Amino acid sequence: MTITTLEGIVAYPVTPFLSNGSGIDEKAFRRVTDNLLRTDPAAIAFLGSAGESAYLTGDEWRQAAKLGVETVAGRVPVILGIGELTTAAAVAKARYAKDIGADMLMVIPVSYWKLTEAEIYGHFAAVAAATDLPIMAYNNPATSGVDMPPSLLVKLVRELDTVKFVKESSGDLNRMHAIRTLSNGEIPFYNGANHLALEALAAGASGWCTAAPNLLDDRPRILFEHMRKGRLGEARELFYRLLPLLRFIVVGGLPTTVKAGLRLRGLDVGDPRLPLLPLPEAQRHELEGYLEAIGVGAIEPQLLRCA
Amino acid sequence: MTITTLEGIVAYPVTPFLSNGSGIDEKAFRRVTDNLLRTDPAAIAFLGSAGESAYLTGDEWRQAAKLGVETVAGRVPVILGIGELTTAAAVAKARYAKDIGADMLMVIPVSYWKLTEAEIYGHFAAVAAATDLPIMAYNNPATSGVDMPPSLLVKLVRELDTVKFVKESSGDLNRMHAIRTLSNGEIPFYNGANHLALEALAAGASGWCTAAPNLLDDRPRILFEHMRKGRLGEARELFYRLLPLLRFIVVGGLPTTVKAGLRLRGLDVGDPRLPLLPLPEAQRHELEGYLEAIGVGAIEPQLLRCA
């Protein structure tokens, strides 16, 4: 399917590993995916920050990408995350994504040496030239070490035909203001900062890119609907109810906290990959408290298509 | 009048100086006040950051405070800003404010040497003990050098009887989230960050403390009304229309930019006090462009009661 618009929740699965840490747990992977599909997302984005993409080998990335496309099986658009230090590796993944039938790419440059704007631009241009898939330019300085200012993000969309969307995870709402202002409201931007979801939607974000549905089911989507329909009071109430958990998963790191939460919900997806450790006991209790306070229940296996 | 609730726009006048810089221009002061009263604010706050309080002598502060109370003459509540380095000076101003009939104090500690939480607490406790006036605890680290975390602000309200309100100007919405969460939504907080007005109201701010009505008339109040009534689309449209000017006055400094804007609108209030300089030519043109784009007109003298 060709994606031209995208509105609502873009859901991010974690990548489950086998218990010995040696590879991807395909069965759990399908379950995680199905669990997200139940929440009625606008799209599913595999191999993003939450998906521990940075910790996979090239072979594993391709395995997970393929499995993702197959599991979703056209039910919603599939987005694949590409976060690479070298342009060559990013281009190779883009081509692979096209080959296996992904619908969109989410591209984040990753730095060791600080990149100039010309270098970031060149990276996107090369990835964009590799396929005709639409691209979401993803800014997340805290994880990637690259901070793309609004002017650059707008330039990427304006000048590169297939770069069509922006995901902003810096947590600075002024960036969203600038993207909207610089583009006369024409460039759709998505919020990746869970703890500012309410305000980002107020500011006009077209959607919310989040791993939260793994733990919160359709509550993020309901928050989105409230805001779209001007039910500000309901949206605010719901947001503040979810906020402790949203903050917790941001502060504790998505793979670590979401994997712990899924296990608490009865869906064991293993642990994050070393050096990342499982969530410590004390924080697991804290997380359990948040889930209970919100009323999050167990994941019923029979509801998952792949069960 | 005893203020127990406060909702909407708290308007901040600048303090006009005579052309030779030697004292307060009382006639212009009254005009600035009347111009704000026309915008139907919930309250008027004299001698805040916008009022160049930090640049006045003690005598001038008392002169302006008295003049403010007299000019408003009970039409709306009068709030007086108290930002002092020493507790003794803050207490003396609080007593004076009570004597002349002010309705509320807005208190901001100012640092040269970094203050501990115990020192900040002691400062507020002493000012609170000096009168029975309600107090708004005001956090603005960029100007005052003191950054009060939400936990301390909530503690001040919880433990000091007359400290009832919080004004947050740090521009960090997480602070507002924390105030609401820590106080179970019971402590009213006000936004002092003009460039985040939309999102702060979305987050549940009870009002917007702003000098913007000097230049934008009742537009900030209309934005507030839109948000209160769930007209999110209209609010967002209006906010983005006002945003270039809101950002401009924050970045350029309120006294400098608002005084320049009032002069452009036909109400000459003199220049800010040295070392602050009048707005440079190029930026004055920029400001003029913003005012025109929004459709801000001249201030008609005949509409001012004191004209």
Add this chain to the structure above:
Amino acid sequence: MTITTLEGIVAYPVTPFLSNGSGIDEKAFRRVTDNLLRTDPAAIAFLGSAGESAYLTGDEWRQAAKLGVETVAGRVPVILGIGELTTAAAVAKARYAKDIGADMLMVIPVSYWKLTEAEIYGHFAAVAAATDLPIMAYNNPATSGVDMPPSLLVKLVRELDTVKFVKESSGDLNRMHAIRTLSNGEIPFYNGANHLALEALAAGASGWCTAAPNLLDDRPRILFEHMRKGRLGEARELFYRLLPLLRFIVVGGLPTTVKAGLRLRGLDVGDPRLPLLPLPEAQRHELEGYLEAIGVGAIEPQLLRCA
């Protein structure tokens, strides 16, 4: 005396207050001054950051300035600190300093509203024009809220005849590198960051502006001498021996910690002015430990001329 060069330790006394906090303790003031003169400083600087200048009324500032000049009585040059929000107040103090016979001014702009470079320049130009006293431009963003980049500091010295020295307290050694490079090594700069004294001298600082001699007697001067004579090993050993105390007084705030330390040494100079509180018990013990480890003894009253 006309100061054209200055090399070594510039010692900063605290300003003692009477026990009820209501005014300056003149007897203690003289003792503090004499205690510093015993350490053989290159100059004494009254009413700097350590001297709680920001917390004095105008009358108190003048009283302390006069008392300082009289107590030193020409034994070493006297520098007076001028840190004012308004240019008018700074100019008035400069004139007073000249009238009472001070030898040099140390000028730091203080901000509430962020100052542009033109505003800072204008402030210095006005103070420089007020007298013929040599001026040390003092940069201390953490306390004053004004951060003057090296390019501006060099410009002030180059263009304003009486601005001859720079004191850098930002703690960023790159600033010192830039001052030296931009001025071809011609502008003498002084270090105000106690915890980097060793490295600042290595980088070529002409001296060390410090309140440490109040507690460390001539040890800072000895460190300076070691460095001047290339005894790097001895300098390093001494520096690391003093470092815990140097860090402690920086982190805890100079007036608070130095006053506590002087009391521990038997010279009671009262407490800092509210909202600043006396050093808490636990930290007083910590300070006592540092003094003992260094071998700092009591201040013998009979050694003070004014005893």
Add this chain to the structure above:
Amino acid sequence: MTITTLEGIVAYPVTPFLSNGSGIDEKAFRRVTDNLLRTDPAAIAFLGSAGESAYLTGDEWRQAAKLGVETVAGRVPVILGIGELTTAAAVAKARYAKDIGADMLMVIPVSYWKLTEAEIYGHFAAVAAATDLPIMAYNNPATSGVDMPPSLLVKLVRELDTVKFVKESSGDLNRMHAIRTLSNGEIPFYNGANHLALEALAAGASGWCTAAPNLLDDRPRILFEHMRKGRLGEARELFYRLLPLLRFIVVGGLPTTVKAGLRLRGLDVGDPRLPLLPLPEAQRHELEGYLEAIGVGAIEPQLLRCA
């Protein structure tokens, strides 16, 4: 050889790529190495930040590591840099390094998700357990996204037998102070911040880890010798002469600037790997000016053993 002490200059070669970007240029690699050996370094460290280690495939890393060991051929100790996101990959590289005869490992954890101290510790413990090679724990938050405080670095050395050295590249001298203080001067630390080389040596750094000898030949070593012998004046003069270039290579990124500089010196080592771009024309001229001002000449091919 078993390294127990290390003092002086640790020289960092860049990794030359073939003109089409498709692989390592072995001939140029050997020349770069020989050029560094001419400068009489204490050790050579391949595959560090300057060596674009983060941009190599696993195969290329092993190829370069082997080539490095072979080229040095025991003339000085060989250190190999290991900067990996996963502990598994780091352990594998450590074993390979041991197998091929490297003398020491320089280990830097790299983050996508922020690491806790327990996670960092676990990473080092696993790498340390993999071989008996001595390890230098390397802190460089700007490139790796991981900031290890002095307390953690000291703990690593204290508790893990083979972790024996610390390299600090944060550019914060307080870190070096803390390492020395926390370890009673027993843990040798090395400076990785070129622009603070003078001060780091003053603070007691045992050596300077730097790519500067690629462009500055033995000047860094001479600076080190000056400082070791207490010739502070000479050291300072030399440092300020080198400083513009040292700053330039830090700000512009080591692979980009050092490769450009080597080409200017007649030793073509190709370009950095995309997305890194060759140094732009204007900056190349700037660099050329710095080299000329210092008197850096061409690299004579006949002086390189491998020529």
